[in-house]
Amino acid sequence: MKQKLVIIGNGMAPGRALEKLLTLAPDLYEVTIFNAENRVNYNRIMLSPVLSGEKKFEEIIIHGDGWYIKNNVTLYKGHKITNIDRAKKQVTSEHGIVADYDKLIIATGSTPFIIPVPGHKLPGVLSYRDLDDVTAMMLAAKSRGSAVVIGGGLLGLEAAAGLKEQGMDVTVIHLMPTLMERQLDPAAGYLLQQELEQRGIKVLCGANTKEITSDTDGKVGAVHLEDGTVIPASLIVMAVGIRPNSKLAEQSGLDVNRGIVVSDNMQTSDPDIYSLGECAEVGGMCYGLVAPLYQMANILAAQLTGDETAKFVAQYTPTRLKVTGIDLYSAGDFAEGDDREEIVFRDAASGVYKRLILKDNKVIGVVLYGEASDGPWFFEKLKSGENIREIRDMLIFGQNAVLGSTNADPLAAVTALPDEAEICGCNGISKGDIVTTITKKGLTDLAAVRSHTKASASCGSCTGLVEQLMTLTLGDSFNANAVQSLCSCTELGHSDVRRLIKAKQLKTIPQVMQELEWQTSCGCVKCRPALNYYLVADWPNEYADDYQSRFINERVHANIQKDGTYSVVPRMWGGVTSAKELRAIADVVDKFDIPTVKCTGGQRIDMLGIKKQDLPAVWKDLGEAGFVSGHAYAKGLRTVKTCVGTDWCRFGTQDSTGLGIKLEKFMWGSWTPAKLKLAVSGCPRNCSEATCKDIGVVCIDSGYEIHIGGAAGLHIRGTKILGNVSTEKEVMEVIVAVTQMYREQGHYLERIYKWMDRVGLEEIQKQIMDDLDTRVAYYNGFVYSQKFAQVDPWSERVSGVDKHEFNPLATLALEPAE
Amino acid sequence: MNAMTENWVEIGSINDIPLRGARCVEHGDMTIAIFRTSDDKIFALEDKCPHKNGPLSDGIVHDGCVTCPLHNWVISLETGQAQGADKGQSLSFPVQMNGNKILLSLRAKS
Numbered sequence A: 001m002k003q004k005l006v007i008i009g010n011g012m013a014p015g016r017a018l019e020k021l022l023t024l025a026p027d028l029y030e031v032t033i034f035n036a037e038n039r040v041n042y043n044r045i046m047l048s049p050v051l052s053g054e055k056k057f058e059e060i061i062i063h064g065d066g067w068y069i070k071n072n073v074t075l076y077k078g079h080k081i082t083n084i085d086r087a088k089k090q091v092t093s094e095h096g097i098v099a100d101y102d103k104l105i106i107a108t109g110s111t112p113f114i115i116p117v118p119g120h121k122l123p124g125v126l127s128y129r130d131l132d133d134v135t136a137m138m139l140a141a142k143s144r145g146s147a148v149v150i151g152g153g154l155l156g157l158e159a160a161a162g163l164k165e166q167g168m169d170v171t172v173i174h175l176m177p178t179l180m181e182r183q184l185d186p187a188a189g190y191l192l193q194q195e196l197e198q199r200g201i202k203v204l205c206g207a208n209t210k211e212i213t214s215d216t217d218g219k220v221g222a223v224h225l226e227d228g229t230v231i232p233a234s235l236i237v238m239a240v241g242i243r244p245n246s247k248l249a250e251q252s253g254l255d256v257n258r259g260i261v262v263s264d265n266m267q268t269s270d271p272d273i274y275s276l277g278e279c280a281e282v283g284g285m286c287y288g289l290v291a292p293l294y295q296m297a298n299i300l301a302a303q304l305t306g307d308e309t310a311k312f313v314a315q316y317t318p319t320r321l322k323v324t325g326i327d328l329y330s331a332g333d334f335a336e337g338d339d340r341e342e343i344v345f346r347d348a349a350s351g352v353y354k355r356l357i358l359k360d361n362k363v364i365g366v367v368l369y370g371e372a373s374d375g376p377w378f379f380e381k382l383k384s385g386e387n388i389r390e391i392r393d394m395l396i397f398g399q400n401a402v403l404g405s406t407n408a409d410p411l412a413a414v415t416a417l418p419d420e421a422e423i424c425g426c427n428g429i430s431k432g433d434i435v436t437t438i439t440k441k442g443l444t445d446l447a448a449v450r451s452h453t454k455a456s457a458s459c460g461s462c463t464g465l466v467e468q469l470m471t472l473t474l475g476d477s478f479n480a481n482a483v484q485s486l487c488s489c490t491e492l493g494h495s496d497v498r499r500l501i502k503a504k505q506l507k508t509i510p511q512v513m514q515e516l517e518w519q520t521s522c523g524c525v526k527c528r529p530a531l532n533y534y535l536v537a538d539w540p541n542e543y544a545d546d547y548q549s550r551f552i553n554e555r556v557h558a559n560i561q562k563d564g565t566y567s568v569v570p571r572m573w574g575g576v577t578s579a580k581e582l583r584a585i586a587d588v589v590d591k592f593d594i595p596t597v598k599c600t601g602g603q604r605i606d607m608l609g610i611k612k613q614d615l616p617a618v619w620k621d622l623g624e625a626g627f628v629s630g631h632a633y634a635k636g637l638r639t640v641k642t643c644v645g646t647d648w649c650r651f652g653t654q655d656s657t658g659l660g661i662k663l664e665k666f667m668w669g670s671w672t673p674a675k676l677k678l679a680v681s682g683c684p685r686n687c688s689e690a691t692c693k694d695i696g697v698v699c700i701d702s703g704y705e706i707h708i709g710g711a712a713g714l715h716i717r718g719t720k721i722l723g724n725v726s727t728e729k730e731v732m733e734v735i736v737a738v739t740q741m742y743r744e745q746g747h748y749l750e751r752i753y754k755w756m757d758r759v760g761l762e763e764i765q766k767q768i769m770d771d772l773d774t775r776v777a778y779y780n781g782f783v784y785s786q787k788f789a790q791v792d793p794w795s796e797r798v799s800g801v802d803k804h805e806f807n808p809l810a811t812l813a814l815e816p817a818e
Numbered sequence B: 001m002n003a004m005t006e007n008w009v010e011i012g013s014i015n016d017i018p019l020r021g022a023r024c025v026e027h028g029d030m031t032i033a034i035f036r037t038s039d040d041k042i043f044a045l046e047d048k049c050p051h052k053n054g055p056l057s058d059g060i061v062h063d064g065c066v067t068c069p070l071h072n073w074v075i076s077l078e079t080g081q082a083q084g085a086d087k088g089q090s091l092s093f094p095v096q097m098n099g100n101k102i103l104l105s106l107r108a109k110s
């Protein structure tokens, strides 16, 4: 007969222990879990991205309902255990469920500490611990009022950043003189404070909360500080620390100190009861980060299968803050002391601060702010206790400087790491573990590596490193984007879908969904626009654009603004305009009372704040002056920026303006996987910034240098040179051909640089620069599709297309008040 | 209040609304979006996303929901409730069909 294992609490620690147990010995126990929270096991660490809106709750679930069914685990959701009867070996839930156990695990986590100032019980005072807190915060944020976060540690700052992101006015109150004083030294704490203040979060350090007062309807109204300051707030989040939740254990007579006392193999004072997670105290310490908790999980799992060799060893855990755009890393001991030395590097201009604390020529502490990519490397030195005398001079500049590899090989850093180097701090997974698992199990995609090794499966901050290791191990056969499915409606990836559309001659969206076994009836916001593009690109003469599968901007041919009005950007070929055009724009602005007129970053003019109903009339007037849509909204050709070139510039080598205009006139109207921006510069001074565009041309004395794969938005990428040609005609041919190649192969929303990373520059050069027949075939393909695409959408709408978009269905008379 | 006393107003024909699309009805200061799903069901919501008031009529309609054009919240057409982890609700209004004609009640569902 199977033994009965009962688990109290379904947090990250027991979740991990169970996973491990089920791999080691799937049939040993009959498992029952009771969880006070009314939900499955989820990644608590990722609540901050949920709060800031970067992730959805569904994305942070660790074990969904199906997992419990598959593994035969009984989960009681929303059942708090109120009693443990050790004599009868039974637990009882608040709803009266009784369960017998042979072995019991207590994993009740911790409870947030609430400062007992007057008013701490008012509605509107929250802690930050579980999804309910996040939901309550997001609801409160709807009012766009002011929030006060008490506590400037890891949790408090993540909460503050998330609330700010949700549109609240946020103040952080922190008792200590600098933020995150337990993880950061004062200098880094100060930089962090500055960064947060720049983002509009107010920070008050050295501030002591005296009381919380209510507003007129009995909810929180303000926080009063010891020094008399009053800060109005409709939401207060207390994030001042946690307490191990050991009440239940204490009531049942187990040894409890700060937490539930366990030996180094997780056994409590009752040999049939184990404890792990934040509620457990091992070696006199309680832990609040997942890395040590996962170590406990592994030990407990081994223990439950009869392996008693594994013992808990105290470890340092590095800290990172999960606020997008803030790069911070700290580990070890960084207090000052007579027996210590330090190396400090500051770059005020770029906000970088690095400090290493040394003792006897060994690294014992590291604080990095602003540039933290060397964190794991320093941490490795810290853990190994390596004598660093030899490399001391260069040490602070990091791994590349010390190892002398100044080249830009992105893999150099991971290549040089020793096998023991820890890659995933949360899960304690080393480089060696990852590489061995990849090879042994033949893994080829990130999701598989995550599920087999757990590396990057918790807070995700080491994802980049894991991908680099995959590239290192698998070589070219790995590419980070490969096997992701297009969306949750299908298992197929973009490339497969594109291939099958061609192979099976699929020509409508319903047909694709039917033939490729879509799992939803009519797709979702991710797949419908993608399929629509693929069909437009593959069957230009046959496919009828599915208007309802386009994002609103491409449906009404203007850019939606935050208040529901639209902006309109006409083409200004190559950035050149005239008095007549400017006059026409001025007239339109006056006539329609357009609130804002702005020069865009793409060398043309944007008219913002136009009411949807006015759009056709605006276009009519613009059209009469010769303007067509600038497609500023399109996954298609946007702008071709130019400089003045030989027309005027004393350095110009070719007619860059003329060439830019030719390109734009030839290519406008085409749909592409993502937006497409071009530029032509008249000489290598490159005033039109051609080397950060999707495709750029830099004119030189001997002809034209054609560039590809740049971007300067979310990611900044310099271009690579596709090749050199000597005539304008060749420039046109090459650019048009490479665009067509991209149109046929790119994944929807994948810009040229990402496509290029996927297929390789060499492959593109081979097909476009070396093989003239292929080049011409692509060129002709583009020219053919332009026959159907080069129609000005504005004049179409002026003449009545999609009229319903711009007019209400009905306008109802107001009923007189009764 | 029972259905008999609801005040139904005729607002147009189902054919005026594109399949998987929406049209608006203006009612004083309020705009009501009328949606038509792929299986020809009609729903009415106030044209205001519970997140930051995005115009839901400009969203993409799929599976009984509409995705807001501003920040991609997914709103149930039936109840106006935000789906997934998002919380909030847009006003929803009863709709009735009389042949092809759409009848709208201006008393929001509760």
Ligand code: SRM
Residues within 6 Å of the ligand: A559, A560, A561, A567, A569, A598, A599, A600, A601, A602, A603, A604, A605, A606, A630, A631, A632, A633, A638, A639, A675, A677, A692, A710, A711, A712, A713, A714, A715, A751
């Ligand atoms: C209007 C403009 C800003 C301005 O006032 O100057 C602008 C406005 C927007 N940009 Fe931009 N971008 C504008 C030039 C740029 C540039 C500069 C350039 O083109 O030389 C860049 C960097 C270059 C690049 O693309 O690499 C730029 C990089 C982005 C990005 C990041 C793209 C990326 O892949 O990294 C986005 C986000 C996206 O597309 O997903 C974006 C998205 C947007 C959106 C569409 C955001 C949105 O979804 O609503 C904005 C539309 C506002 C509107 O309704 O008009 N915009 N945007 C510029 C219009 C240029 C034009 O004439 O068409």
Ligand SMILES: Cc1cc2nc3c(=O)[nH]c(=O)nc-3n(C[C@H](O)[C@H](O)[C@H](O)COP(=O)(O)OP(=O)(O)OC[C@H]3O[C@@H](n4cnc5c(N)ncnc54)[C@H](O)[C@@H]3O)c2cc1C
Residues within 6 Å of the ligand: A008, A009, A010, A011, A012, A013, A014, A034, A035, A036, A037, A044, A045, A046, A047, A048, A079, A080, A081, A082, A107, A108, A109, A110, A128, A129, A130, A155, A158, A245, A248, A276, A277, A278, A279, A287, A288, A289, A290, A291, A293, A320, A322, A426, A459
């Ligand atoms: C917002 C946030 C961000 C974080 N970020 C990080 C980070 O970046 N890195 C990091 O390492 N750590 C981070 N942490 C800490 C980490 O999430 C915790 O250390 C970890 O989740 C604790 O796991 P646990 O299983 O011990 O307890 P918990 O996950 O707290 O689980 C305990 C569970 O037991 C239930 N329970 C309690 N009493 C009973 C009872 N009597 N009967 C039944 N069920 C009961 C509770 O409802 C709860 O679901 C973060 C925590 C939060 C809240």
Ligand code: SF4
Residues within 6 Å of the ligand: none
């Ligand atoms: S940078 Fe571009 S996307 Fe961002 S706010 Fe400005 S216009 Fe909008």
Ligand code: FES
Residues within 6 Å of the ligand: B049, B050, B051, B052, B053, B054, B068, B069, B070, B071, B072, B073
């Ligand atoms: S306004 Fe609708 S999602 Fe933001």
